[in-house]
Amino acid sequence: MTTRTDYIRPLDFKQGRVDMNHGAGGRASLQLIEELFARAFDNPALREGNDGAVLDVPPGHRLVMATDGHVISPLFFPGGDIGCLSVHGTVNDVAMMGATPTALSASFILEEGFPLADLKRIVESMAAAAREAGVPIVTGDTKVVEQGHGDGVFISTTGLGLLPAGRNIGGANARPGDVVLVSGTLGDHGVAVLSQRESLAFDSEVVSDTAALHTLVAALLAAVPEGAVRTLRDPTRGGLATTLNEIARQSGVGMMLDEALLPIQPQVDAACELLGLDVLYLANEGKLIAIVAPEVADTALATLRAHPLGAKAARIGTVQEDPHHFVQMRTRFGGQRVVDWLSGEPLPRIC
């Protein structure tokens, strides 16, 4: 795209607001793209200015495609915002398939009247997250809806990744005897967002764990033989409990967790107590569950712990035969209970 300098004036990123013209596809849309998105996301594919981006695929790879809509409220929360979250969430979905994320697309749905200053902050956070992850945002789209018909900013991101031929990591691969690992403390994102929403202040502020996990996945996969990592999944909406139930169901197995082994920050524990929440159902945005063959469990755990994003990794349970596909947990008090799917009262708009 060549630069055009004939706008009457540059966008006002201090006092300006999104208006319907920014979504109409004409000159105002172009200005928003040029003065905000193209500058922040700058990369060769985007610079072409076409309706789509052209990407190379090295031989010997398959592709992974994943998509996620982001409607988190509030847009800014301790430890992050909808911008970086929308990059991390989709990078992680691609990485959980064992693929190396290579490109993202972004679709923005903006509400008329939204401050351009906030939009800029979000877009720059997104750009920084994409740069840090090494995954460019190669194509995008922006729409605007009338005030009262949206909620500030919604962002849908789609990610592409390269999957080496022969790699097969998925929810259906867990087998009895496998070991369940989690890469760190549970519930941080959920508590950070919910406490901000409830305007609660804790002695020690809990921040979201939002992070791109693809380098952690790469380290893990490099450390153990192909096939030994059965399943990777990030326990976002619905939390650890729901994610493990999904896997149990897909693989046709049961699981037994050990409550005493779950890594939980004390201030998250305290917040859950205060807010009446169960940490097992709280969203995480920078954690993964790895289900691995028993013979590599020690190596896998040590590898996770050696990575900055996995320092608090823990072995939390095992996969077992179970015709009912129940996820169960040995409690701290020596009892045993079924850990069901999330149901009932939802925790809305957590991602």
Added chain:
Amino acid sequence: MTTRTDYIRPLDFKQGRVDMNHGAGGRASLQLIEELFARAFDNPALREGNDGAVLDVPPGHRLVMATDGHVISPLFFPGGDIGCLSVHGTVNDVAMMGATPTALSASFILEEGFPLADLKRIVESMAAAAREAGVPIVTGDTKVVEQGHGDGVFISTTGLGLLPAGRNIGGANARPGDVVLVSGTLGDHGVAVLSQRESLAFDSEVVSDTAALHTLVAALLAAVPEGAVRTLRDPTRGGLATTLNEIARQSGVGMMLDEALLPIQPQVDAACELLGLDVLYLANEGKLIAIVAPEVADTALATLRAHPLGAKAARIGTVQEDPHHFVQMRTRFGGQRVVDWLSGEPLPRIC
């Protein structure tokens, strides 16, 4: 995904409504996926039930990735709805790069309280459009926002396509002397949506032209030598005028159109008169602009006309040198005027 039959009751697609639980990532989300999305979109990748889809890339191809958010209002309009539109729009963006569309992802943002019956109708329309186009929806995501924070349904789709090595079609390739073709009548989609919104009834109802154009593109590309089609673009938001200005700018050229050659349905002309609209700025959702080398213009036009989606194709102008990159038009009355970008009064939420 195995089938689970332990929901208390199936979703009520007659009286039921979207609730916050459908977006919470737990059992209700799973039920919506299984009883609606997975059934309608059914394909092997989706059936895996993972966070992403795995796709093959045949050797000798590059990839095209394109994304589009859809916020059209009303959701149902003469000739289509947001569901089929969201498939057609993204299939077309991929096709305009000269690629063969192979997969779509879909991100739904639903408003609490939206009737499940309408959602089903939309999803089934989407599924039918994807089936008809031969482009499966391989992965997706659903979020729910509170009543009053969305507007029924927003859908962001991302498309992938395979681009043969050596093909280069894009907005920067138009050269002086090239011929500008359009594949059919202008403004049908815009008039269909705006007249529905204004509750206008015409003698002969105008219906949206929403359609997937990839087979039309394939026919065109097969009929002429590689490189002779310089640019393909679908004149959606902003209409013909804005799209040609974009291309003129990217290519560093001017264009001269001939008003008398523009294909316009009489009832669209009449509606524009009535509504005070300029057809050059109205959105099209089933038309393409092809800029082609002069020596293939006749063949290209004949090829477009031989296809059901190009029966009314026309040669409407030529590319010319112009340091100002103006798009100009010889009017019916023998004058000449600049056809500027869309600016001023927007036509909101047309796609």
